[in-house]
Amino acid sequence: MAAGDVESSLELSLTGSGALPGALPPARSRIFKIIVIGDSNVGKTCLTYRFCAGRFPQRTEATIGVDFRERAVTIDGERIKIQLWDTAGQERFRKSMVQHYYRNVHAVVFVYDMTNIASFHSLPSWIEECKQHLLANDIPRILVGNKCDLRSAIQVPTDLAQKFADTHSMPLFETSAKNPNDNDHVEAIFMTLAHKLKSHKPLMLSQPPDHDEIHIKPEPKPITSCWC
Ligand SMILES: Nc1nc2c(ncn2[C@@H]2O[C@H](COP(=O)(O)OP(=O)(O)OP(=O)(O)O)[C@@H](O)[C@H]2O)c(=O)[nH]1
Numbered sequence: 001m002a003a004g005d006v007e008s009s010l011e012l013s014l015t016g017s018g019a020l021p022g023a024l025p026p027a028r029s030r031i032f033k034i035i036v037i038g039d040s041n042v043g044k045t046c047l048t049y050r051f052c053a054g055r056f057p058q059r060t061e062a063t064i065g066v067d068f069r070e071r072a073v074t075i076d077g078e079r080i081k082i083q084l085w086d087t088a089g090q091e092r093f094r095k096s097m098v099q100h101y102y103r104n105v106h107a108v109v110f111v112y113d114m115t116n117i118a119s120f121h122s123l124p125s126w127i128e129e130c131k132q133h134l135l136a137n138d139i140p141r142i143l144v145g146n147k148c149d150l151r152s153a154i155q156v157p158t159d160l161a162q163k164f165a166d167t168h169s170m171p172l173f174e175t176s177a178k179n180p181n182d183n184d185h186v187e188a189i190f191m192t193l194a195h196k197l198k199s200h201k202p203l204m205l206s207q208p209p210d211h212d213e214i215h216i217k218p219e220p221k222p223i224t225s226c227w228c
């Protein structure tokens, strides 16, 4: 599969306090809203950063509320914005934000840490949360096992994860946000999802997430290619 051309990337966060009205004027291209959920520390921030900024972040802190990372790509000649909602895994940092996550979602990425079996066992509760927020059955969902670079510490065998993925009709990817050459490439995972969304031809015009609550973070450098 050919990766889309990277045009730009942007990082925003929604914490529920303060406002920068007019910080992001609405764009007119189609936008795909993809939420990334899973336990704290599984690597959601690193995965979304890897895809949007093209590298592993030097350091991360627990996400509070939600961070947005956005990347514009061109698929089959159409400019599309992939908007990743990097959600907080810690319950205390999620509470006030959960209703924002699930509004107008186009796809869901469930993440577990391959070196932490507890994060794998939590997956049913993340699936349940999606159900409670009435996500449509036909919304694409994928399962991502992260940190496959830590080979000697793996606790979740692939066959176990594959069984779970099959039961829930999701494709499984094992990857590493840290070492992009390990197993499934983060780039390929999100681009595959974007191709799938595009092929559904949903009618979705670009709309910034809740403008009145947007905070702008330092913008990661646009990259020319993510196949590093
Ligand atoms: N070795 C390795 N470490 C990783 C990988 N991805 C993330 N990490 C590390 O795992 C820790 C947690 O990563 P985060 O991306 O902040 O985790 P998170 O899921 O966003 O956590 P919350 O924001 O609390 O929900 C950090 O120390 C990362 O450096 C990976 O692929 N390989």
Ligand SMILES: [Mg+2]
Binding pocket: 044, 045, 046, 061, 062, 063, 086, 087, 088, 089
């Ligand atoms: Mg995070």
